[in-house]
Amino acid sequence: MVTKFNKFSVSDQFQEFPSEDQEEISSSSARGLNLKPLIRTLIRKAWLIVGLTTLGTSGALVWSFQDPATYQGNFYLLVEPISPFSKMTDPTTIVRSSNGVPNEQLFALDYPTNLAFLQSPGMTFKLAKGIHEQKPAKSIPAIWLDLRENLKVERLGNTSSTATKIFAVTYKGEDPEEVKTVLQSASDTFLKYSAEDRETSLKAGVKFIDQQLPEIQQRLKKLQSQQEMLRRQYDLIDPTTKGQDVLTQVGSLTQQLLQVEDQLKTQQSLYENLRRQLNFSPDEALAASSLSQDPTRVALLNQLQQIDSQIAIESSRFTSENPTVQVLEQQKKNLLKLLNEKTEEIIAKNSIALPGNSKVLNYQDPTRLQLINQLVAANNQIQQLQVQYNSLQQYKTQSEKQSKLYPGIIRQYQELDRQIALTTDILNRLLTQRESLKVESAQELPWQLISPPQIPLDKDGKPISEPPDRKKKLLAGIMGGLILGVGIALLWEKRKNIFYNAEDLKDVVSFPVVGNIPWDSKLETSLYGTQASPTNSSEFDPALETPPIFSIHERGLLFLNAFDFLYSELSFIYNSPALHSLVVSSVQAQDGQSTVALYLAKAAAATGKKVLLVDSNLANPQLHLWLNLPNYKGLSDLLVDDELASYDVIESSKEVENLYLLSAGCAESPSTKLLWFPRMRSLMREFKVRYDLIIYDAPHFYESTDIGFLGAQTDGILMVAGIGKTSSSIFKQAMSEIEKLRLPVLGIVANHPSPPPSGMF
Incomplete structure (x- = not known):
C-alpha cells in the first residue's frame, strides 16, 4: 500500500510535480470560481499595484502635455423650409397632397437616416478624396481616418420640442487652415448631395410609377376578361333556366346513388359470408391462392406428406436412432428447406404481403380455391361500387352547390364591374401623378447654407484654439498601470509559491x-534576551535546529x-x-x-x-x-x-x-x-x-x-x-x-x- 512513497531530493520533487497552471485549473474546476485568493493577493500587493498605477498615470499625464492645441469650426445647413407659407408653396407638398390640400407630414425628412448617411464611411471617403485634391501632402486613408474621428454632423435640438430643421457640422483639427479647407469641402459636398438626392428621389418616383403602370393595366385586362368569362360560363342572359337544368340533374344523380347503394349492400353480404367460411382476409385469400396453385410447391407438399407417412411407419418398427429413420428425417428437412425457399420465391415474385397465419401456407383444395376466388371477386366488386358511389356522390354535391351559386353569380358579376371602374380610376391618377413629378423635377429646392464654414476668432481676429482632451490618455495610463500591477502581483505570488495564511x-x-x-x-x-528582528530570525529555527535547553x-x-x-x-x-x-x-x-x-x-x-x-x-x-x-x-x-x-x-x-x-x-x-x-x-x-x-x-x-x-x-x-x-x-x-x-x-x-x-x- 505504501510503495508509492519515494525518497528523493527537493530538486527531484519539483521535477515530479505538475505545472502550477494545471494545478490551478484542476482546483478551480473542482471548486468552481473562487475570487478570494485573488482578492487576498491584491491586498497583499496593494503597494505594488498602487505604485505602478501612479507611475502609469504620471506617464500618461506627461504624455498628454505633449498634445498640441486644436481648432474647431462649423457651418449650419437648413434642410427644410422654415415658415408654414414656404412649406405650403413647396411643389413637393402641393403635388403630392391629397385633393390638392397641402400635407406637411406626408413627405417629412428622415433626419436619423440623413445624419447617419452624412457621417457614413462612403460619404466621408468621398469627402476625403476631394480634400486630397486640394492638399495632396496628406494621404487619402489618413484624411479618411481623421474625418471619421473629428467630423461630426448633428441636428440642433435634443428633444421633440426643441428640435430644429438645421444640421450643425463641426470639425476639429490642429491646423486652422486645414479646418477651414475641410469645412468648405464638406459644405460643398453636402449641398451637392442634397440637390442630387432630391433629383434622385423624383426620378425614383417616376420610375416607380412606370413600374406600376404595366401591372395595373394587366390587372384591368384580367378583370375585364373575368367578367366576360363569367357572362359566357353561366349564361347570365337567363340564369333561371340554367338553374332549373341543374336541379333536374341533381334528381337524376340521386336515383343512380340509390341503385349503386343496393348493389353495394348485396356484394358486402356475400363478402362477409365467404369470409366467415374461409376465415381469410382478402390479402390472406390472395396469398393462399397464389401458394396453392403453384405446381412445384404442391409437389413438394405431396412429397412431404409421403415422407411423414414413411416416418410414422418406420418409427413404429424402429427407434429414432435407426439409420432408416434418420435418412427419412434428413429427407424431410431437405424437403422443408426446399418448400420454404419456394414459398419465399412465390411471395417475392408476386409481391404478396404474407400475414402471420400458418393456415395460408397449407394446401387449399379446389372447393376452397373456388370460394377464395369468389371472395377476391366480391372484394374487388365492393371496391368498384364504392368508387362509383363516391364519384356519384361527389358529382351530386357539386351539382347541388352549383344550383345554389346562381344567386351569388349576379353579385360576383356586379363586383367585377365595380373593380374594373376602380382600377381604371387608379390608372388615370397614376398617369396624372407621373406628369406632375416630371414638372416638379424642373424645380430647384436644395438645402441652404445659413452659416458658412468658420472658426471662432478672438478680439485680434486670430483663431481661438482649444486645449487638448487629456481624459483618454489619463484613463489609459490608469488602466495600463493597474493591469500591469495586477499582472506582476499575480506572477510574483506564483513565483513565491508559498502559503501566506x-x-x-x-x-x-x-x-x-x-x-x-x-x-x-x-x-x-527568551532565547536572545531582546526582541529579535526578522532579519536575524534565521539564526535560530526551532523547527529545524537543535534548540537550547529551556522550559517549554x-x-x-x-x-x-x-x-x-x-x-x-x-x-x-x-x-x-x-x-x-x-x-x-x-x-x-x-x-x-x-x-x-x-x-x-x-x-x-x-x-x-x-x-x-x-x-x-x-x-x-x-x-x-x-x-x-x-x-x-x-x-x-x-x-x-x-x-x-x-x-x-x-x-x-x-x-x-x-x-x-x-x-x-x-x-x-x-x-x-x-x-x-x-x-x-x-x-x-x-x-x-x-x-x-x-x-x-x-x-x-x-x-x-x-x-x-x-x-x-x-x-x-x-x-x-x-x-x-x-x-x-x-x-x-x-x-x-x-x-x-x-x-x-x-x-x-x-x-x-x-x-x-x-x-x-
Missing part, C-alpha cells in the same frame, strides 16, 4: 484546516492557546469513537511539525489524559532536547532488541504532568525501515492499551515511506504547513498522494514557524 491552505486542499498556530515573539525574547512553558499565551484550541477542535470533530492515536508530519524541513507534535501533546496532557509522544523521526530526533530528557535508549532500540521492554525506555516529562516521551534512540541497524518491523505493530498495540493518546512525530513526507505505515496503523495524519515557508505546489502534491493511498487525514495545521515578512496579509 490559513485561507490560502483552504483554497488549495479539500481537507479541513483544524488549527492556526501563530508566530510566538516571546520565543525570540516559556511561550506566549496566544501560542499556547492555539494548541488548546487545536486539541479541542480535534476532540470535537473526532469524538465517536474518541481520537486515540495520530501522526504529525509535514512536507519540508523547518515547517514546525515537531513543535506542533510537542505542544499538542502538552495541551492533551493538560486535560488529564495520559499522553505518549513518540519520536519516530529516527534520522533527525529532536523531542528529547525540547523536554530536556536523555536519548540513550528509545524506539530504535526497542525495534532491534526484542528483549528490551518499552517501560524501560519511556521517560516521563519533568515539566508536564501526564506527558511521556519515547525518544528515537541511538541503535544502529542496516535496515532503513525499522518502523515496518512486526515489533512496531506490537508496540503500537501495547501503547493503545497503556495510554489515552499517542502522538507520533513522523519524518517529513518525502524523506521516508514511514508515514504510510504509521498513517495506516493510527486514527489519521495531521499535516503541518509552514505559513510563509512551505511550497504550495509540493504540499498540494503530497496531499494528492495521501488521497491516492487512501490514508486517513485528520486535518491541516497552519503553522507560522518564523515572523511574518513585510507585505504578509
